[in-house]
Amino acid sequence: MARVGIREVASLADVSLGTVSHYLNHPDRVSEEKARRIADAIEQLGFVRNNAGRQLRLGQSSTIAYIVPDVSNPFFATIAEGVEQRATEAGLAVFIANSSRDRAREDAYLELFEEHGVRGMLVASPRPIEDRLAGARSRGTPSVLVGQRSSSPAQPSVSIDDVSGGYLAAKHLIEGGCRRLAFIGGPLAIRQVGDRLQGASNAVREAPGVTLEVIDVADRIIAEGHAVAEGLVARSAGQRPDGVFAVNDLLAIGIAQTLVTSGVRVPDDIALVGYDDIEYAENALVPISSVRPPHEDFGVAAVDLLLAVVSGDPPAETQVVFTPELRVRASSRRETQPA
Amino acid sequence: MARVGIREVASLADVSLGTVSHYLNHPDRVSEEKARRIADAIEQLGFVRNNAGRQLRLGQSSTIAYIVPDVSNPFFATIAEGVEQRATEAGLAVFIANSSRDRAREDAYLELFEEHGVRGMLVASPRPIEDRLAGARSRGTPSVLVGQRSSSPAQPSVSIDDVSGGYLAAKHLIEGGCRRLAFIGGPLAIRQVGDRLQGASNAVREAPGVTLEVIDVADRIIAEGHAVAEGLVARSAGQRPDGVFAVNDLLAIGIAQTLVTSGVRVPDDIALVGYDDIEYAENALVPISSVRPPHEDFGVAAVDLLLAVVSGDPPAETQVVFTPELRVRASSRRETQPA
DNA sequence: TTGAAAGCGCTAACAG
DNA sequence: CTGTTAGCGCTTTCAA
Numbered sequence: 001m002a003r004v005g006i007r008e009v010a011s012l013a014d015v016s017l018g019t020v021s022h023y024l025n026h027p028d029r030v031s032e033e034k035a036r037r038i039a040d041a042i043e044q045l046g047f048v049r050n051n052a053g054r055q056l057r058l059g060q061s062s063t064i065a066y067i068v069p070d071v072s073n074p075f076f077a078t079i080a081e082g083v084e085q086r087a088t089e090a091g092l093a094v095f096i097a098n099s100s101r102d103r104a105r106e107d108a109y110l111e112l113f114e115e116h117g118v119r120g121m122l123v124a125s126p127r128p129i130e131d132r133l134a135g136a137r138s139r140g141t142p143s144v145l146v147g148q149r150s151s152s153p154a155q156p157s158v159s160i161d162d163v164s165g166g167y168l169a170a171k172h173l174i175e176g177g178c179r180r181l182a183f184i185g186g187p188l189a190i191r192q193v194g195d196r197l198q199g200a201s202n203a204v205r206e207a208p209g210v211t212l213e214v215i216d217v218a219d220r221i222i223a224e225g226h227a228v229a230e231g232l233v234a235r236s237a238g239q240r241p242d243g244v245f246a247v248n249d250l251l252a253i254g255i256a257q258t259l260v261t262s263g264v265r266v267p268d269d270i271a272l273v274g275y276d277d278i279e280y281a282e283n284a285l286v287p288i289s290s291v292r293p294p295h296e297d298f299g300v301a302a303v304d305l306l307l308a309v310v311s312g313d314p315p316a317e318t319q320v321v322f323t324p325e326l327r328v329r330a331s332s333r334r335e336t337q338p339a
Numbered sequence: 340m341a342r343v344g345i346r347e348v349a350s351l352a353d354v355s356l357g358t359v360s361h362y363l364n365h366p367d368r369v370s371e372e373k374a375r376r377i378a379d380a381i382e383q384l385g386f387v388r389n390n391a392g393r394q395l396r397l398g399q400s401s402t403i404a405y406i407v408p409d410v411s412n413p414f415f416a417t418i419a420e421g422v423e424q425r426a427t428e429a430g431l432a433v434f435i436a437n438s439s440r441d442r443a444r445e446d447a448y449l450e451l452f453e454e455h456g457v458r459g460m461l462v463a464s465p466r467p468i469e470d471r472l473a474g475a476r477s478r479g480t481p482s483v484l485v486g487q488r489s490s491s492p493a494q495p496s497v498s499i500d501d502v503s504g505g506y507l508a509a510k511h512l513i514e515g516g517c518r519r520l521a522f523i524g525g526p527l528a529i530r531q532v533g534d535r536l537q538g539a540s541n542a543v544r545e546a547p548g549v550t551l552e553v554i555d556v557a558d559r560i561i562a563e564g565h566a567v568a569e570g571l572v573a574r575s576a577g578q579r580p581d582g583v584f585a586v587n588d589l590l591a592i593g594i595a596q597t598l599v600t601s602g603v604r605v606p607d608d609i610a611l612v613g614y615d616d617i618e619y620a621e622n623a624l625v626p627i628s629s630v631r632p633p634h635e636d637f638g639v640a641a642v643d644l645l646l647a648v649v650s651g652d653p654p655a656e657t658q659v660v661f662t663p664e665l666r667v668r669a670s671s672r673r674e675t676q677p678a
Numbered sequence: 679t680t681g682a683a684a685g686c687g688c689t690a691a692c693a694g
Numbered sequence: 695c696t697g698t699t700a701g702c703g704c705t706t707t708c709a710a
Contacts, residue, residue: 003398003478003479003703004478005702005703005704006703006704006705007703015680015681016680016681016682017681017682017703017704018680018681018682018683018705018706019679019680019681021704021705021706022679022680022705022706024704024705025705025706029679029680030679030680031679031680034679034680046474046477046478048450048453048454048478049454049703049704050395050454050456050702050703050704051391051451051454051455051456051704052390052391052392052394052395052400052455052456052702052703052704053391053395053686053702053703053704053705054454054703054704054705055391055686055704056389056391056392056395056685056686056687056688056702056703056704056705057685057686057703057704057705057706058686058704058705059342059686063451071410071416071419071420071435072413072416072417072419072420072618074411074413077410077411077416078411080410080411080437081410081411081437081439084437084439084444085439088444093436093447093448093451094436094437095434095435095436096410096434096435096436096437097432097433097434097435098419098420098423098433098435100420100423100424105423105427108432109432111387112390112402112432114387115387115388115389115390115393116390116391117389117390117391135385138385139342139343139385139387140342222618222622253619253622254622256622257621257622279411279561280592280619280622280623282596283561283592283593283595283596283619283623283624284619284622284623284624285622285623285624285625285626286624287624342687344686344687344688345687345688345689346687354696354697355696355697355698356687356688356697356698357689357690357696357697357698357699358695358696358697360688360689360690361689361690361695361696363688363689364689364690368695368696369695369696370695370696373695373696388687388688389686389687389688390687390688391686391687391688392686392687392688392689392702393687393688393689394688394702395686395687395688395689395701395702395703395704396687396688396689396690396701396702397688397689397702398702
């Protein structure tokens with residue numbers, strides 16, 4: 001089945017190849033008569049424009065990339081909706097790539113999108129990746145770092161203030177009467193994780209007598225939450241923390257699940273706060289208190305920023321930082337304050 | 340910033356353009372000496388292969404597309420993991436596109452991927468879309484329908500047996516003592532929805548005296564579950580169903596949430612079963628019983644099927660159908676069976 | 679309004 | 695092992 005091209009269309013419609021191209025790109029500049037013949041030929045032949053040829057000639061595509069570490073994390077999925085919507089408005093298509101939290105795969109997609117000449121990339125990554133993005137930028141593919149504040153204004157980013165988010169969470173636990181806090185998350189080298197811990201630590205420092213334990217985990221997913229909580233349950237009651245701040249909701253959901261089914265009361269025995277406020281946090285076994293970034297605005301802001309940069313008109317502030325709020329729910333709402 | 344091409348690399352490395360291409364595509368056929376010079380030049384210039392040129396010349400890409408109606412539905416995200424993994428093993432990259440349950444957008448992406456000359460497409464769609472896919476196939480882009488059984492063997496598909504899934508769910512509710520079932524889902528014209536209802540209806544027909552109410556909804560998301568459940572709560576207790584089968588877990592999660600917070604006991608007053616068995620069903624406010632497709636195998640099977648078709652070696656059975664199981668959890672587990 | 683022609687960057691066939 | 699060369703399909707001057 002020989003792929004049909006513009007040439008076949010032209011010959012069937014009995015016009016020149018150039019006219020078909022005109023029809024495709026400037027329909028108004030083609031006579032009605034020929035336009036109809038061309039349309040018929042396209043229909044009849046099932047012609048589909050070859051993007052490779054088009055893009056080679058044009059020198060640019062009308063696509064942006066959105067690279068996420070984990071599509072099954074609803075936090076990124078929610079953002080994707082905003083991205084999709086705004087990009088569509090701007091006449092851009094979005095290709096989403098899933099790096100599966102794998103560095104090699106992430107690199108491969110970065111490279112692939114560069115080769116594809118996308119207009120720009122939105123990149124969510126748990127890793128330090130600015131050098132890599134700086135490279136891409138120098139070669140003509142700009143990007144916006146999503147969910148992680150960039151360290152230089154040269155690299156646009158859209159993020160939330162994780163230090164204040166962490167502070168909010170820990171402060172709330174302390175005010176609820178918790179004295180032995182545990183921070184569950186990791187690896188600590190991840191910027192978002194480190195910042196949230198820093199914020200929690202700040203709150204603890206302000207509260208004499210309150211301690212902060214750190215429980216490091218490799219993946220921030222529900223299954224890890226189960227595992228960590230099992231460890232907690234295995235301790236004697238006196239050794240357990242009375243307030244847990246999980247670095248994201250996936251962990252928190254897993255933790256809540258295991259604690260509750262093991263007979264540990266939440267929030268009475270252990271109060272729990274998560275982060276991201278994904279839709280499922282509210283609907284979890286125990287509705288989970290969570291630090292909420294403005295999901296609705298996140299994707300939109302990222303695309304807007306990218307578009308501005310692409311159009312060579314970078315805004316004064318390339319590092320957009322949203323301030324998170326705390327949504328208090330049953331997992332940390334104590335009726336009676338312990339002494 | 341003039342985009343650097345193979346030509347610049349060649350001239351800096353002081354070799355011919357063809358040698359650079361050889362280096363890129365058959366590194367073994369280039370002398371070590373020149374290979375190093377070329378590598379240096381690439382490094383120094385920050386050369387990135389232009390995919391448009393490459394693909395134009397090769398006539399094919401090494402990418403497959405995965406089009407989903409809703410990235411934020413964990414059902415598709417879970418499948419995506421299997422897809423990604425298998426595709427990577429086969430040396431293929433996966434571009435995910437989110438149609439946002441919008442027909443126009445879905446069409447646009449289908450068209451876009453055809454233009455891009457992807458090797459093949461995995462398409463999950465709530466709509467009848469086989470004609471569209473047949474068109475793409477005839478033009479050289481094969482596809483696998485995901486989550487919906489195709490009506491012709493000419494169109495490969497990977498799906499689960501929704502009729503038996505629906506039967507399983509309703510049968511279980513009836514055996515738990517439910518007499519007034521409600522099926523919540525829609526639009527009924529959607530194949531998956533219709534089949535699940537059919538299965539439920541089959542089970543009801545076998546049980547004299549049991550009734551089946553249908554509550555039609557437009558979107559199968561958590562928020563809709565909230566809305567529907569509010570309607571249920573507003574009814575007098577005698578008018579409410581005592582068993583609810585939600586066409587997917589998102590709806591079920593929303594329903595459970597609203598029922599419980601409104602004081603309706605689940606499963607005692609209303610037993611509830613969902614569908615898809617997404618991770619959050621198990622962790623929901625009331626752990627939700629759910630009909631479970633084999634997530635792990637789904638994406639893998641879809642890619643394998645696509646690869647087989649692409650390679651012109653279609654297997655005997657192009658319509659893969661998995662049989663679902665029922666996972667019983669608290670939302671439908673009744674201690675005492677009513678008379 | 680239409681057509682002819684040049685060339686985007688790359689690969690592979692071929693000749694050396 | 696290396697270089698030369700002919701397009702892949704398309705868009706867009708430019709001239710008619």
